[in-house]
Amino acid sequence: METDKVLFVDDDENLLRGVRRTMRGKFNLSIAVGGEQALKTLAEDGPFAVCIADMRMPGMTGVELLETISKKYPETVGIMLTGNADQATAIEAINRGSIFRFFNKPCDDAMLESGIRAALRQYQLITAERNLIEQSLAGSIKVLTDVLAQLNPTIFGRAMRVKQWCDQIAAAIEYPQPWELGLAALLCPIGMVSLPPDLLSRMSGDKPLQPLERDIVKRTPEVAAKLIANIPRLEHVAEIVGMQNRNFDGTGFPEKGPTGVEIPLGARVLRILNALAERARGDTLVTHNFDELLYHKNRYDLDLLTQLRSLLAVVDTVYDETIYPDGQELTITLKELRVGDYLLTDLETQEDRILLTHGNFISEVQLQRLRIFERLHKFREPIEVRRGGRTLRRGTDVSKAREARETEHAGIEGTQPHTDPAPHAHEPKA
Structure with a gap:
């Protein structure tokens, strides 16, 4: 979204009031006392086209502020003001903060006004390029991908x-x-x-x-x-x-x-x-x-x-034990199978080879093996499972836990993708 708003940042409130009086009617101007307030203003009232910041401010320097702004709001154009006119400060500000202009304090009002107008034009150029890419190029590419999606x-x-x-x-x-x-x-x-x-x-x-x-x-x-x-x-x-x-x-x-x-x-x-x-x-x-x-x-x-x-x-409420204390019976595809699901039907390929029989819980190892076999075999779908529930998820029944471990050991664990995946793999469907 394009804007003409300008943010002026300094730690001197008297200076900020003076700038507001001088620039009244010339720009859509906001002020902020210090870097932290500036970032808050940017987040709450942004976007801003231009940010003018004083170099020497307590807590967060102008360089640090404009460097942060260039990362979070890359289209905002930065201008630096400082009473320290040494070359090292200027170089640091330009290199670290993506500075468009650098002015010494005190700055002539006419020169500052001219710099702000130049920064606004720079912002318009940046946003115009972005709009061209987003609207023209992105639209053309979407047409291309739409056609490919049909194919x-x-x-x-x-x-x-x-x-x-x-x-x-x-x-x-x-x-x-x-x-x-x-x-x-x-x-x-x-x-x-x-x-x-x-x-x-x-x-x-x-x-x-x-x-x-x-x-x-x-x-x-x-x-x-x-x-x-x-x-x-x-x-x-x-x-x-x-x-x-x-x-x-x-x-x-x-x-x-x-x-x-x-x-x-x-x-x-x-x-x-x-x-x-x-x-x-x-x-x-x-x-x-x-x-x-x-x-x-x-x-x-x-x-x-x-x-x-x-x-x-x-959030999938099927896993909510309060809502479904006894679990829920679902008809799903193999891709939707999860750890902890209780099989109500056999898992079998379209060649009538059974990988896991009904009455088993799906363990993490089994699910990983199934994902491998899914690439090599077509399964009969949909399948029926019971999902959720306190007993099914927590496995408090020792005999069921032992049965699940034995099933895992005797089932598809340890098989290879190009071999029969389970002891029952040679058996036709009952």
């Missing part, structure tokens, strides 16, 4: 959901350029256009891929990054898309690059949201979608994951 709804339709989630969380995580994150989300799967149609079709149907095919798919972010890098002003978007599959611990793709928080924030966000999009049904994320990501903690920024969970996850 392959599963893959490209997922990008639309991720874009919606990015729009929801960008402000809360203080993402400096939200439009970049949104475009990166839309363009994440653009590298898929390089894949053969039959491979795309198999991916859409969740069919298992051969090792060479998996390697080709793994490299699609590299293709996407090269395509996006050709578009002016989207170099950072290209970097985010290129690192969307790089894990927090440095594994994944690309094989070389930054690790941990050195990975661009946008790439860390997409690493989480893309994984959630594969697990979610529709646009709504529930708590267990986030819980499943914890099976692979090395892949994600866990602090960021916790933050996104608080912003996006809808």
Whole structure:
């Protein structure tokens, strides 16, 4: 949202009153006494086009204030005023605070007015470029991804959901350029256009891929990054898309690059949201979608994951023991199966091979094994489970706990993806 508001910050209240009198009628001016009050004013009454700050203020210097503003409100143009005219102070202010102009105190009123008007024009240029990108470029890209979504709804339709989630969380995580994150989300799967149609079709149907095919798919972010890098002003978007599959611990793709928080924030966000999009049904994320990501903690920024969970996850009352003291019987797909679910039907493939029989609780190990087999086999769906409840969740019955452990040992634990997954795997459906 564009604005013409100007914020003047100083620790001298008499000076601030004088500035307000001098500039009355010339600018939409607000004042703040010190850095802390300035940040509060920015948060409550922003956005502001220009911020003029005194260099020497107790608590928070003008350099520190404008440096913070440049990170949280990157479009706000900064002007520095100081009675200390030494060169070192000016260089520090310009380098650290993204300063547009630097004036010595006392500053001639006409010169200060001219500087503020120049800063307002600079703000208009910044916002005009942002509007051009957001409205023109983003609109064009959305048309492109809409068309691709019609050709392959599963893959490209997922990008639309991720874009919606990015729009929801960008402000809360203080993402400096939200439009970049949104475009990166839309363009994440653009590298898929390089894949053969039959491979795309198999991916859409969740069919298992051969090792060479998996390697080709793994490299699609590299293709996407090269395509996006050709578009002016989207170099950072290209970097985010290129690192969307790089894990927090440095594994994944690309094989070389930054690790941990050195990975661009946008790439860390997409690493989480893309994984959630594969697990979610529709646009709504529930708590267990986030819980499943914890099976692979090395892949994600866990602090960021916790933050996104608080912003996006809808509480699933099925796990509320007060509302459902005896649990609830549900008809679900295999993707919705969770740790602690009690099977009311057998888990079996479409080839009539039983993996787990009804009457078993799902353990964490079993669920991880099932996720592997799900990539290699088609299961009969839907399945029926009982979920929640004090007895089922806490396992106070010793015999049931022992039975669950024995089932886990005799069931799918310890099997390999390319072998029969359970002792009953050779038995046809009863």
